[in-house]
Amino acid sequence: MPDLKIRKFVTAVEDIFHERGPAPAKPRKRGWCLAVIGNPFAGRYVADIQPFMEDLKPLGMEMAQRLIAALGTDPKDIDGYGKGIIVGAAGELEHAALWHAPGGYSMREHLPDSLAIVPSSKKVGGPGTRLDIPVTHKTAAYVRSHFDSVEVGIDDSPRADEMLVALVMTVGPRIHSRSGGLEVSGIKVKDGQK
């Protein structure tokens, strides 16, 4: 990663046992991996920014691997995902869009049956800014039991000339899911939606 300056990684996993109702047999898991990296375009307007996507690809792969290892789960059981990015104050929202391809494909590369588009959120913000990252089912985006979001952030990041990139993976439906709609058992079309 010649042009990539990594300052830190934060990896977190939640095991959710119940949400004040009957506890499911298996706890739900939600995990996220965050990387804080230098923004090569901070403080100036650069027209051609797309080459940086190539530099982000190996980072995405490493983050996906870190996250799968932290979840400690067979990748086939990881069934929800999302991605996000916070760009520091000296950058622009357009820089955030560079994360779409490398972030999304790094997870789809590792997770079987990941046909659905990876939902995402982005913003410009300072250290401690919180970002809500949407989560959907990896095979069929309309599966209602897996719609969720995960809030992430780091107290010391991103500095003005940095970016905070994020990947989120989840295992299992929302605890006590009971709002109907398309269920995992009803996935048929295999078009990434239904």
Added chain:
Amino acid sequence: MKANIRKIMVVIDEVHSEQGQTVSPPTRRAAAVAVIANPFAGKFVADLSELMDIGEELGGLLGEKAVAALGVAPSQIESYGKAALVGENGELEHAAAILHPKLGKPLRAAVEKGAALVPSSKKRGGMGTPLDIPLGHKDAAFVRSHFDGMEVRINDAPRADEILVAVAVTDSGRPLPRVGGLQKHEVKGEDGLR
């Protein structure tokens, strides 16, 4: 299981560079955080021994989870800390009952030794409140390079009748320490101070 645990979050923070300087090996901190029901929410109860027992249980559980997250032997843990955040229908004294009487012994077992006081903080607050866990060297409180703090927060906890209990450990001190004082290689580790 004495505690009614709704969820557990484990987070690892790994610093690879700071102010343009490479941090090698990376400094690493891990925190394990449990969200538990407060059995005494909304009422005054004189005898807090139930919370003391919960503290004993969580000292071992969270200590082991945090050490496991770093993937090192217990003897390689260098610093530690603990904290509790009580939801609005509880008392600060509930945090004290969890943290002080019984949590330390199983935590020290999880990190092998631990001659020094486990630094702590406590507060009351609502969901998403940041909790800063103080960190100090586990065998010698005067080791200046290891004074630190780790912020944790969970957007959906604590609810009014819950308590968030956190343990943090590191296998390193701050990145780029250079303010002098007692060095870790000078530690005798007998009196907890030096």
